[in-house]
Amino acid sequence: MNTRFRNFLIIFCFILLIISIGFSNGGRTSTTIVENITAKVFIPIQKNILAFSNNISSKVESFSNIFVYKTENEQLKKENKRLKNKLKDAKLSEYELKRLDKLKESLNYIDNRKSNEILTSNIIAKNNGNWFKTFLINAGKNQGIKKYSVVISENGLIGKIYELGDEYSKVITIVDSKSKISFENLTDNLDDKYQGVIETSQNGVLNAKVYKSNPNVEKGDEIITSGLGIYPKGITIGKVVEITKNDGFLLELKIKPIIDFENLDKVMIYTIDRKKSEWLDEK
Amino acid sequence: MKNKYILFWAICIFIIKTTLLDLFTFSNFHPNIILITIVYFSFKYDFKVVFKLAIILGLLQDIFVSLFIGGNILAYILVTFFVCNFETVFNKRSFISPLFLITISTIIYNMIYFVLGNLLGYNLTVSQLFSIVSLGILFNSIIQIIIHRYFFKKRVMR
Numbered sequence: 347m348n349t350r351f352r353n354f355l356i357i358f359c360f361i362l363l364i365i366s367i368g369f370s371n372g373g374r375t376s377t378t379i380v381e382n383i384t385a386k387v388f389i390p391i392q393k394n395i396l397a398f399s400n401n402i403s404s405k406v407e408s409f410s411n412i413f414v415y416k417t418e419n420e421q422l423k424k425e426n427k428r429l430k431n432k433l434k435d436a437k438l439s440e441y442e443l444k445r446l447d448k449l450k451e452s453l454n455y456i457d458n459r460k461s462n463e464i465l466t467s468n469i470i471a472k473n474n475g476n477w478f479k480t481f482l483i484n485a486g487k488n489q490g491i492k493k494y495s496v497v498i499s500e501n502g503l504i505g506k507i508y509e510l511g512d513e514y515s516k517v518i519t520i521v522d523s524k525s526k527i528s529f530e531n532l533t534d535n536l537d538d539k540y541q542g543v544i545e546t547s548q549n550g551v552l553n554a555k556v557y558k559s560n561p562n563v564e565k566g567d568e569i570i571t572s573g574l575g576i577y578p579k580g581i582t583i584g585k586v587v588e589i590t591k592n593d594g595f596l597l598e599l600k601i602k603p604i605i606d607f608e609n610l611d612k613v614m615i616y617t618i619d620r621k622k623s624e625w626l627d628e629k
Numbered sequence: 630m631k632n633k634y635i636l637f638w639a640i641c642i643f644i645i646k647t648t649l650l651d652l653f654t655f656s657n658f659h660p661n662i663i664l665i666t667i668v669y670f671s672f673k674y675d676f677k678v679v680f681k682l683a684i685i686l687g688l689l690q691d692i693f694v695s696l697f698i699g700g701n702i703l704a705y706i707l708v709t710f711f712v713c714n715f716e717t718v719f720n721k722r723s724f725i726s727p728l729f730l731i732t733i734s735t736i737i738y739n740m741i742y743f744v745l746g747n748l749l750g751y752n753l754t755v756s757q758l759f760s761i762v763s764l765g766i767l768f769n770s771i772i773q774i775i776i777h778r779y780f781f782k783k784r785v786m787r
Contacts, residue, residue, distance in 0.1 A: 549757060
């Protein structure tokens with residue numbers, strides 16, 4: 347291959363790829379037949395190898411953590427006692443809630459909280475690049491998943507569906523997503539409640555702003571989704587690790603996500619309806 | 630090298646990168662085995678082979694795990710272009726050669742991703758770039774030197 351042709355090839359590819367990047371950015375709602383066929387070949391192989399890899403890493407981890415378990419066990423016992431006391435309070439609140447529900451029924455109140463379907467899926471491939479944390483799951487359009495469906499685990503919020511194939515979907519985590527996340531703190535005291543928006547992220551930590559004058563924010567506060575936007579209310583996001591700015595009017599926080607994105611193997615997808623997905627795509 | 634072997638190598642490397650590489654994480658940092666493969670192949674094969682390998686690997690990565698299609702292909706073909714142009718200058722048996730090429734490849738790859746990411750609206754910072762590049766150079770170089778020494782030693786012995 348002569349040098350002139352080589353240079354021409356590089357420039358041609360460069361232009362073509364820049365156009366491709368521009369078009370594909372933001373995720374696609376459907377993929378091509380070639381991509382779906384390729385995925386059908388790759389998915390079973392990747393699924394089995396990743397399961398094997400996860401199995402090894404979990405065994406290594408449990409062996410290396412053998413000395414940590416004793417202290418962890420003691421901490422869990424203490425927490426168990428604390429939670430038992432909380433459960434008593436919660437039972438009292440539940441009784442109050444039932445009474446309010448009965449009142450709602452008698453007033454013909456329309457409930458906006460539709461019970462969305464939750465699907466469980468396996469992670470079949472991970473983007474082990476160091477810039478973005480994305481991964482592939484073995485559920486797609488054929489399983490009823492829509493773009494922007496919310497992806498969670500038993501611990502909390504992972505992210506959302508970024509791109510859809512027939513039998514697979516690409517998931518983008520909250521630390522890489524460009525979209526804002528509305529949040530609030532988890533507390534049973536109404537006076538201590540504050541809300542805000544997660545705007546950006548840096549090195550795996552979320553940067554957030556609180557919209558309340560003189561809020562009572564402390565390190566370690568548990569942060570959950572507030573229900574505004576695409577994420578349903580009450581999903582754990584993470585914990586406050588740092589208060590970076592507090593001038594009385596504006597408060598800026600750093601939140602560490604509760605999810606360890608490196609050690610995930612199963613996820614749950616909280617599906618959204620087609621109209622909402624299309625509306626978000628247009629936006 | 631025949632096309633079917635290039636395809637076979639590309640598929641193997643891609644599957645390892647998206648699955649087994651999870652086992653080799655150093656404080657949540659993964660070495661880029663695709664860059665390592667490209668540099669290693671550039672020592673053994675001509676531009677045409679390395680170029681094809683870079684395109685297939687970039688395409689697979691873009692389709693299945695990237696946020697935009699074209700980013701990885703673009704980065705890998707630019708790395709290939711650089712590596713294949715400079716590889717002839719170096720002494721193939723010297724350990725400095727792979728070390729230099731993997732360092733420059735890591736910088737080029739991450740710089741492209743940093744620029745593209747920021748142009749597309751992702752909030753990527755210079756400090757992030759610095760830490761990814763420095764850790765990348767360290768881990769990729771270690772693996773590259775091991776591979777280079779092992780394979781070139783084998784060839785000399787034969």
